[in-house]
Amino acid sequence: MVENLQGDSGRGYYLEMLIGTPPQAVADMTEESKGGHTLKKSEKCCSKLNILVDTGSSNFAVAGVPDPDVTSYFNTELSSTYQSQGIEVTVKYSQGSWTGVLGTDVVTIPKGIDGRYTINIATILESENFFLPGVKWHGILGLAYDTLAKPSSSVETFFDSLVKQAKIPNIFSLQMCGAGLPVSGSGTNGGSLVLGGIEPSLYKGNIWYTPIKEEWYYQVEILKLEVGGQNLELDCREYNADKAIVDSGTTLLRLPQKVFSAVVQAIARTSLIQEFSSGFWSGSQLACWDKTERPWSLFPKLSIYMRDENSSRSFRISILPQLYIQPILGIGENLQCYRFGISSSTNALVIGATVMEGFYVIFDRAQRRVGFAVSPCAEVDGSPVSEIEGPFTTTDVASNCVSSITFHEPVLWIASYALMSLCGIILLILIILLLIPPRCQHRYTDNDVVNDESSLVRHRWK
Numbered sequence: 001m002v003e004n005l006q007g008d009s010g011r012g013y014y015l016e017m018l019i020g021t022p023p024q025a026v027a028d029m030t031e032e033s034k035g036g037h038t039l040k041k042s043e044k045c046c047s048k049l050n051i052l053v054d055t056g057s058s059n060f061a062v063a064g065v066p067d068p069d070v071t072s073y074f075n076t077e078l079s080s081t082y083q084s085q086g087i088e089v090t091v092k093y094s095q096g097s098w099t100g101v102l103g104t105d106v107v108t109i110p111k112g113i114d115g116r117y118t119i120n121i122a123t124i125l126e127s128e129n130f131f132l133p134g135v136k137w138h139g140i141l142g143l144a145y146d147t148l149a150k151p152s153s154s155v156e157t158f159f160d161s162l163v164k165q166a167k168i169p170n171i172f173s174l175q176m177c178g179a180g181l182p183v184s185g186s187g188t189n190g191g192s193l194v195l196g197g198i199e200p201s202l203y204k205g206n207i208w209y210t211p212i213k214e215e216w217y218y219q220v221e222i223l224k225l226e227v228g229g230q231n232l233e234l235d236c237r238e239y240n241a242d243k244a245i246v247d248s249g250t251t252l253l254r255l256p257q258k259v260f261s262a263v264v265q266a267i268a269r270t271s272l273i274q275e276f277s278s279g280f281w282s283g284s285q286l287a288c289w290d291k292t293e294r295p296w297s298l299f300p301k302l303s304i305y306m307r308d309e310n311s312s313r314s315f316r317i318s319i320l321p322q323l324y325i326q327p328i329l330g331i332g333e334n335l336q337c338y339r340f341g342i343s344s345s346t347n348a349l350v351i352g353a354t355v356m357e358g359f360y361v362i363f364d365r366a367q368r369r370v371g372f373a374v375s376p377c378a379e380v381d382g383s384p385v386s387e388i389e390g391p392f393t394t395t396d397v398a399s400n401c402v403s404s405i406t407f408h409e410p411v412l413w414i415a416s417y418a419l420m421s422l423c424g425i426i427l428l429i430l431i432i433l434l435l436i437p438p439r440c441q442h443r444y445t446d447n448d449v450v451n452d453e454s455s456l457v458r459h460r461w462k
């Protein structure tokens with residue numbers, strides 16, 4: 001399962017799959033033009049579908065009808081094993097969404113594990129800003145927990161089905177190899193998705209593990225940030241506002257607004273460049289240097305501290321500027337332009353592709369932890385662009401940086417009961433006033449936006 005992915009940080013990393021019986025998977029778009037949208041049964045068989053690997057959502061969905069921006073799609077009518085459940089499902093991203101129909105069919109992963117597995121599939125019938133021009137994938141593989149699955153958590157996720165049917169350990173790991181290469185370049189950078197385990201050739205040194213705080217996204221606890229070795233000194237809860245997640249479907253490193261401002265200030269202060277237009281930091285402008293120059297030496301290292309499994313310890317993952325000052329392909333003759341690979345977020349710290357390209361990341365669901373190790377492919381001009389060090393003490397940070405639903409203090413329990421009662425009273429009033437059955441305040445209030453503003457969708461670089 002090594003080298004089974006293709007892609008880049010700009011448009012995501014994808015895996016080949018075959019869907020249905022026979023594993024036809026793809027209809028040729030050029031065939032369906034005459035006479036409305038009826039498809040010829042003779043269309044090309046057995047091309048593979050490219051499926052985006054996304055640890056920030058939990059549905060498996062593929063294009064189910066022709067779309068101007070996808071080169072192929074899954075035609076359920078041509079599969080003898082397809083079974084529709086007739087349930088409509090919509091998944092929204094802050095920019096982009098799709099609506100489809102739930103069903104099941106048989107899937108094979110040629111460069112994954114042997115065998116055919118019956119999986120829930122949403123076939124996308126309509127979408128908006130989801131498939132964009134130039135994107136080379138036709139579907140999405142949501143690898144997060146069933147809590148995030150639509151329309152409800154009863155839709156078993158792809159990976160849960162795989163664990164049950166293939167009897168593989170409940171763990172997968174991901175290596176994305178686009179460090180230092182142009183964003184949205186040829187789209188042939190490699191990567192690996194290892195289903196069911198850890199592949200020793202994909203990392204160097206030790207694996208450091210941080211607990212999964214809550215099983216929905218892969219939510220972790222960030223303790224501290226350093227820019228050029230200088231602690232930002234923010235309250236550690238700011239780093240987890242309102243969650244910190246590991247998401248391969250997000251292009252950039254996204255930081256809560258306060259943290260983002262502090263990081264930009266610190267980088268601007270530390271970097272050797274006098275003036276930078278604010279447009280560079282906000283992502284609306286590129287910065288360009290002569291092709292013979294490398295700007296990376298002008299920028300500082302960025303370190304993220306996470307809590308170790310032993311809660312009185314931490315470790316830090318560091319990315320060098322080669323990962324967050326990202327070359328953009330083909331603008332200007334003698335210039336090479338770069339974008340800032342960090343952006344601000346209103347609701348999360350997202351460890352996206354910008355950071356993940358430095359590491360081999362282990363999603364150890366069985367032991368409820370995420371592991372990080374230095375990735376051998378995270379090298380630019382022969383030098384590593386990522387580091388992991390530890391252990392460090394956690395005496396300088398709060399014992400909990402995540403505002404959690406599970407309170408441990410009796411006082412907080414009382415407060416929570418009080419709030420719940422208040423909530424109940426308000427609901428009662430609402431019932432009386434509106435004569436509408438109340439819906440309990442859902443715990444994940446942003447549940448409808450699976451990938452936050454994050455995603456693929458938003459930060460895709462055309």
Ligand SMILES: *[C@@H]1O[C@H](CO)[C@@H](O)[C@H](O)[C@H]1NC(C)=O
Nearest residue numbers: 309310311312313391392393
């Ligand atoms: C946790 O880390 C502390 C500090 O390094 C150490 O003293 C303690 O023995 C560790 N606990 C376990 C269970 O390993």
